[in-house]
Amino acid sequence: VQLQAQDWLAREENRDAYIELVSKQASYPVVILQSEYRGRKLGDALSPRLDADFLGRLDASIQAAKRFGLIRREFSAEQWAAPELLEAAGKLAKAKAVAQAA
Structure with a gap:
């Protein structure tokens, strides 16, 4: 499951959905997450490796x-x-x- 999630994260078209999901679940403002991951590929930043x-x-x-x-x-x-x-x-x-x- 973790590798399936990683595969999903690696697809750029899922970036906004991931940020929205984490924002809702963690009660973080979207702008903070957008700033954290700006210029970074989510697949690399959140890799389980x-x-x-x-x-x-x-x-x-x-x-x-x-x-x-x-x-x-x-x-x-x-x-x-x-x-x-x-x-x-x-x-x-x-x-x-x-x-x-x-």
């Missing part, structure tokens, strides 16, 4: 949490994120789309 920069910052936070005694042991953000699961879900979603189109 965790890039290397994000995972690096998360690793730094994990190390800090360990130093301050907030967690017992360190772990790898990349392993925790399990990118292979997202990749498998993407392949499954594409296969379903092909099967439905046939």
